[in-house]
Amino acid sequence: MNEKTALLDALRDGIVRLCAPCRIYVFNQKSSPSGEVTAVKLCVIVPGGDPRETESRLYVQLESDLPFDLLVYTQEEWDRLLQTRLSFARHIRETGRLLYAAD
Secondary structure, three states, rough: OHHHHHHHHHHHHHHHHHHHHHHEEEEEEEEEOOOOOEEEEEEEEOOOOOOOHHHHHHHEEEEEEOOEEEEEHHHHHHHHOOOOOHHHHHHHHOEEEEEEOOO
């Protein structure tokens, strides 16, 4: 396992610990010319609550050497947006990489 994979795994584990998400997708990542991942954009789907509050809390409480951006949706928002063919949520589900799924 390379260092950046370990950093992404640690970031995922921190998100799971802090907000118990339903799913986490990687929907964009930046890489160096050598192929090393240098930054990621993650979509986090949480069971409920205020997604803006959850997003703010994650930014404050997560420590990572891998730069990241987050989008947070509730499961209800996510399900509703998936019904729209051209929604960004649907694009993420279809083109992103599933990083985590709760049992």
